[in-house]
Amino acid sequence: MNTQKLLGIGAFVIAVYVAVPLAIALSGRWDFYYTLTSVALLSVASAGVWLTFYIGRINIGQGAYALAGGYVSAILVTTAGVSFWLTLPLAGVFCAALSVLIGLPILRLRGVYFAMVTLVLTEVARLTALALPVTNGAKGITSIPLPGEVSILGLTLIPDFATLGNPKLAFYFMAVTLMVICYACLWRIVNSRLGHLCRSLQQNEELAASIGVNTAYLRVLAYSISSFFGGIAGAMFVAISQSIYPSSFQVADSVNFMLNCFLGGLGYVFGPMLGTLLLYFGWDLLFTTGRYQLLIYSSLMIALMLVLPNGLLSLFDRKGGRK
Amino acid sequence: MTPILQVRGVTKRFGGLTANNDISFDVAEGEILSVIGPNGAGKSTLFKLIASFLKTTSGEVLYKGTRISNLAPHRVARMGVVRTFQETTIFRSMTVRENIVVAHHLRSRASLLGFFLGTLQARKDEAEFGASADEIIGFLGLDAIRDEMASNLPQGHLRALGMAIGLATDPKVLLLDEPFAGMNHDETMRMVALVRRLRDERGITVLLVEHDMPAVMKISDRIVVINFGQKIAEGTPAEIQSNEKVIEAYLGSEDAAIGM
Numbered sequence: 001m002n003t004q005k006l007l008g009i010g011a012f013v014i015a016v017y018v019a020v021p022l023a024i025a026l027s028g029r030w031d032f033y034y035t036l037t038s039v040a041l042l043s044v045a046s047a048g049v050w051l052t053f054y055i056g057r058i059n060i061g062q063g064a065y066a067l068a069g070g071y072v073s074a075i076l077v078t079t080a081g082v083s084f085w086l087t088l089p090l091a092g093v094f095c096a097a098l099s100v101l102i103g104l105p106i107l108r109l110r111g112v113y114f115a116m117v118t119l120v121l122t123e124v125a126r127l128t129a130l131a132l133p134v135t136n137g138a139k140g141i142t143s144i145p146l147p148g149e150v151s152i153l154g155l156t157l158i159p160d161f162a163t164l165g166n167p168k169l170a171f172y173f174m175a176v177t178l179m180v181i182c183y184a185c186l187w188r189i190v191n192s193r194l195g196h197l198c199r200s201l202q203q204n205e206e207l208a209a210s211i212g213v214n215t216a217y218l219r220v221l222a223y224s225i226s227s228f229f230g231g232i233a234g235a236m237f238v239a240i241s242q243s244i245y246p247s248s249f250q251v252a253d254s255v256n257f258m259l260n261c262f263l264g265g266l267g268y269v270f271g272p273m274l275g276t277l278l279l280y281f282g283w284d285l286l287f288t289t290g291r292y293q294l295l296i297y298s299s300l301m302i303a304l305m306l307v308l309p310n311g312l313l314s315l316f317d318r319k320g321g322r323k
Numbered sequence: 324m325t326p327i328l329q330v331r332g333v334t335k336r337f338g339g340l341t342a343n344n345d346i347s348f349d350v351a352e353g354e355i356l357s358v359i360g361p362n363g364a365g366k367s368t369l370f371k372l373i374a375s376f377l378k379t380t381s382g383e384v385l386y387k388g389t390r391i392s393n394l395a396p397h398r399v400a401r402m403g404v405v406r407t408f409q410e411t412t413i414f415r416s417m418t419v420r421e422n423i424v425v426a427h428h429l430r431s432r433a434s435l436l437g438f439f440l441g442t443l444q445a446r447k448d449e450a451e452f453g454a455s456a457d458e459i460i461g462f463l464g465l466d467a468i469r470d471e472m473a474s475n476l477p478q479g480h481l482r483a484l485g486m487a488i489g490l491a492t493d494p495k496v497l498l499l500d501e502p503f504a505g506m507n508h509d510e511t512m513r514m515v516a517l518v519r520r521l522r523d524e525r526g527i528t529v530l531l532v533e534h535d536m537p538a539v540m541k542i543s544d545r546i547v548v549i550n551f552g553q554k555i556a557e558g559t560p561a562e563i564q565s566n567e568k569v570i571e572a573y574l575g576s577e578d579a580a581i582g583m
Contacts, residue, residue, distance in 0.1 A: 193438035193445070196425045203414040210374065210408070211492050212400040212429035221435075 016176045021169065033168040037240060039280045040175035041233045044182045046260040046272035048229030051186065053266050054195070055222045056202035057107065061118030062230045063254035064125035065095040069231030070238040070248060074141040075134060084147040085158065088235050095231030096224040103223040107216070122254045129246035140245035147174075147239050171240050178236060179273070182229055187269045189225070198222055263304065265311020274312060325388055327352040327528050328373070328404070328496055333382035333392070335368055342368040344552045345382065350496070355522055355529045357539045360549040361572060366532040369549065370498055373530070374406035375399040386496070401429055403495030407485045407502075415474040419484055422473055423459055426491035427452040459487050462524075463517070479510050486517070490525075497521065499531040503538045511535060515542050540564070548572070 024032050045062050052059035069091035076082040076090065106117045129135045146161035161167050189195050197218055200208040209215050238244045260279055264271030282300070286293045308314055326349035335343040342365045350356050358366050371377040373384050375394050384392040391399050400406075414422050430452070431438075433445035460469050463483050468476065473484060482502060489497050502518065503511045515538055521527045533539050539546065540560045548556040548563060550572040556563055563569055 188439055192435075192441070193428075193431065193433075193449075194435045196421075197428060197435075199417065200414055200425050200428075203416060204412055206376070207408065207412045207414065207488070209376075209396040210400055210406050211426040211488060212397045212405075214395070214397045216395075 013180065016180070017173070021172070030168065033172045035280065035284070037168075037172045037175040038237075039277050040172075040179040041237050041240075042257070042280065043260065043273045043276035044179050044236075045230045045233040046257045046276050047182050047186050048226035048233075049257045050261045050266070050269075050272040051189070051198075051222055051226045051229070053261055054190070054198045054202060055219055056110070056205070057219070057223070058111070058115035058258070059118050059223075059226065060115055060251075060254050060258050061121035062226070062257040063122040063249035063251065064118075065099065065227040065230030066234030066237070066253070067122070067125045067129060067244075067246075067249040068098060069095050069234035070244045071129060071135055071141070072231070073235035074144050074238050074244045077144055078141055083150070084145075084235075084239050085150050088232055091235035092228040092232040095234075096228040099224045099227030100220055103220045104216075107219040107223060119251065119254070122249065122251045126246045126250065135246070138246060140243060140248075142243040144238060144242045144244075146242065175236060175240075178232065182232075183270065183273060190269050194221075259301070263301075263312060265313040267310060268313040271311050271313050278312070326350055327387060328530070329385040329388075330369075330373065331383050331385065333369070333372055333384060334380045335365075335372055335377060336380045341552050343372065343549075346549065346552075346554045347382075348547050348554065348557055350528060350530055352528055353522060353526060354544045355518065355531070355542055357543040357546045358530070358532045358549065359534075359536070359539055359546060362534075364549045365552040366549060367500065370406060370500055370530075370532055374404060374498055376406070400492060400494075403493075404498070405489050405492045405494035405496070406498040406500065407489045408500055413473045413481060413484050413488065415472075417473055418470050419465055419473060419476070419480075419487075420456055420460065420469045422484060423456040423487050423491050424452050426488040427455060429492045430455075456491065459490050462490070462520075463487050478505055482506070482514070483517075486521075490521075490527075494527060496528045496530060499529060501533055502531060503533055503535040506535075511538050514538075518542055 020036065024030065045066050048065070049059045049062045072091040072094045073084065073087040076087040077084055082090075102121070106114060109117060130137055135141070146167065147158070148162075149156060149160040150158040159170075161170055164170050190198075197208070197213055200211070200213060201215060201218055205215050208218075234249065237248070241248075256279065260275035261272045262275070263279060264273065264275030283293075283297060286297050289296055304312075328350035330346060330348050330350075333343055333346045334341070346369060348356075358369060360366050368377065372379050372392065374396060375384075375392055375398075376396050379392045382392075383390050386399075386402055386404055389402070391402060391404060414425065417425065431445075431448045433442055433448050438445045438448075460466055463486065465480070465483060465487065468480055473481070476484065486499070486502070489499075499518070502514055506514060518529055518531070519542065522529055531539075531542075543560055545557065545559055546563045547554060548566070548569050555568045555572060556566045558566070
């Protein structure tokens with residue numbers, strides 16, 4: 001890793017942990033915490049979608065895993081009294097396992113066929129949540145307690161959120177930390193052998209098989225990592241809103257996760273993060289245009305895809321390389 | 324000595340069409356064997372069956388006495404039987420060197436998790452792959468284009484890159500699908516010399532499917548001729564050139580006269 005990259009990472013970490021809270025404190029716009037927390041969590045789910053793009057599959061079903069992860073966490077916390085912090089990885093693991101079962105048959109499909117099946121997944125997840133007794137149907141699960149304390153040998157690592165004066169700030173730090181960890185993992189995946197093999201899969205599956213890559217295994221592996229990201233993002237969302245309904249993650253959310261990746265750039269690890277930030281804020285900024293909001297928004301999206309088919313980050317990368 | 328590859332009564336039917344019918348032949352270790360035949364004779368299908376990209380309807384292929392037909396293609400590759408492709412198949416948006424490095428996958432001893440964590444073994448593997456890729460680049464004379472995007476390469480280089488990808492997997496048997504297609508005389512002669520070096524310097528057994536008769540006659544130790552999915556002849560280039568059945572099969576076809 002060269003110094004330029006280290007500097008970039010350092011600047012990013014300082015920005016999210018110091019500069020943003022400082023700017024918010026100075027401007028008094030406390031509502032930004034909620035917005036930025038959402039952006040951080042949505043970008044984690046988008047990071048998962050991005051990884052499925054990286055093996056050459058268009059994934060419009062991340063909402064299903066976010067919903068599943070959210071319910072797993074909510075149910076474990078409310079009915080079994082498990083600590084939220086334990087349910088967070090459990091939700092991810094549950095979604096990863098679920099995605100292996102779903103992925104084994106559907107990952108054989110390519111292109112638009114895979115995309116169509118994943119699109120349906122979100123709707124299936126919503127209907128399942130409506131039908132199952134354990135998810136409490138349309139009423140959902142509400143009044144979920146805030147994340148509790150985590151301590152090792154009497155040393156408090158994370159305080160009980162209910163005792164905090166400013167849980168918004170705590171949620172922000174929690175979401176941003178999750179985001180930083182997830183993107184660090186994603187970056188490492190992409191730059192290690194696993195990522196190289198994913199790219200070989202994306203570019204030519206037959207050739208990948210002939211150089212000895214177990215393509216079926218690799219596809220399922222990438223998809224399960226992707227779903228793991230979706231699951232933990234969903235679980236943390238639920239912890240923040242303290243409630244979950246079958247409509248918490250819908251088809252529109254799944255589509256947005258995909259758009260975030262497109263907008264930021266499919267060739268760049270940090271593309272989905274930037275894409276999420278811009279899409280989320282862009283939508284909010286256009287709120288003032290009233291009933292033209294969706295029209296302007298969609299036109300801008302179309303224009304962007306025409307002008308910058310490789311995403312916004314390709315602006316800084318004229319040579320067409322990758323990070 | 325047992326043959327390195329044995330094709331035994333291999334038959335492939337697609338619905339009512341019989342692409343390969345009861346084809347049998349042996350390939351000895353260190354041999355260059357060509358499979359020839361008019362267009363649509365079933366050569367490419369036979370290759371796919373050997374590399375197990377297709378399942379046989381009946382019959383089997385043995386590698387060093389072990390059955391490899393109907394295994395997953397990556398497992399066949401792992402055993403040492405590697406196929407290159409007709410359509411100059413490469414990883415388009417990687418550089419030449421990246422293409423070759425990624426093709427070293429079979430040689431990695433560290434697990435994917437090991438690579439993720441950057442363990443000692445993984446780093447050793449990566450260094451080894453890089454060194455080996457550079458060696459292959461030198462062997463094939465690709466130094467000038469090592470950092471070129473594969474999608475920008477002219478056809479002759481693409482073919483060489485395809486071969487480099489095959490070599491990176493450390494094959495015992497390399498299946499070359501039409502290595503001379505679309506090449507002019509000079510390029511073909513260079514490729515012929517290269518294929519010979521694969522065998523002479525690296526001890527790789529080469530099985531190739533080809534249309535270019537002069538090249539085939541020049542390069543092959545033995546030739547297997549198929550027509551309408553049947554094997555009609557097998558022998559040295561000299562034997563094939565004087566074989567009545569072969570001449571008959573090629574008469575009137577556009578594939579040029581045999582025996583140049």
